[in-house]
Amino acid sequence: MELRHLRYFVAVAEELHFTRAAQRLHIGQPPLSQQIQALEQELGVQLFTRTKRSVALTDAGRHLLGRARELLASTGTLAEEVRRIARGEVGELRIGFTSTLPLTSLLRDAVGDYRRQCPEVALQLREMYTAEQFDALRRREIDVGFVRFNSPKAPDGVKLKVLRRDPLRLIVPAAHRFAKRKSVSIKECRDERFVGFPPSAGTGTAVLLQQLCAQAGFVPQISQEAGEATTQIGLVAVGLGVAVLPAPLEAVRIEGVRYIPLADKDAVLVMSAATREDESAERVLRFVRSLHVAR
DSSP states (O other), X not given: OOHHHHHHHHHHHXXXXXXXXXXXXXXXXXXXXXXXXXXXXXXXXXXXXXXXXXXXXXXXXXXXXXXXXXHHHHHHHHHHHHHHHHTTOEEEEEEEEXXXXXXXXXXXXXXXXXXXXXXXXXXXEEEOOHHHHHHHHHTTSOSEEEEEOOOSSOOTTEEEEEEEEEEEEEEEETTSTTTTOSOBOGGGGTTOEEEEOOGGGOOHHHHHHHHHHHHTTOOOEEEEEOSSHHHHHHHHHTTSOBEEEEGGGGGSOOTTEEEEEBOOTTOEEXXXXXXXXXXXXXXXXXXXXXXXXXX
């Protein structure tokens, strides 16, 4: 049974007149009669009782009319649904982000703008380390990641859009020898004990700290590990070491710590939007296009 047969049938059933139905459909009356006969033969039932003066629906015809209207309406709705999906206006967008992102205006602006543009796209946000986001993208568990990643070459299968560059801060106890300094170079931290991320975390901050220390000719002494940046700041406050974290974490106000700018020119952590290299879903591409690059 073809949809055009149902459209022909509905027109005749509503007009109860073959000539008027043919005019409504912009086809000839003989071809319309042939199509209705073909439909009746296919179904093996009579849909209309015909006389020279009238056309009426049979019981089977009346039942088919209700179902045909439903089917034709649903196919019209389905077509629009498919078009809206293609335009990225409906569906679900899964976003990964690092812990510092909510401390900037980036996430607030991005989500706010996107919700205004695409109110019927459901957003699912997950806090994840950078390495976890790359893995989740490859496994198609998230669609977009906000990652901390300084390498100029993106991981295999991933495309990056640089959004902002955040300077690093050395976080020290209030009584520390650097506490009143306006800036500190990483080489001056050679003898410091660091509070840092565990190696398994896969954070861009930890990678950059190792690189900066290597450039200064030493390996940082990680005396205490913590998986959360805010926990690291708290551990600095109680005197367990110093920490190196992105500048947005200055928004975390914990008594007994000071945030000192690192003077090294490479002490900057890049925030990028990460997507799959072969991404084609418009809801994803539309979100990434809406992201503003910080000046």
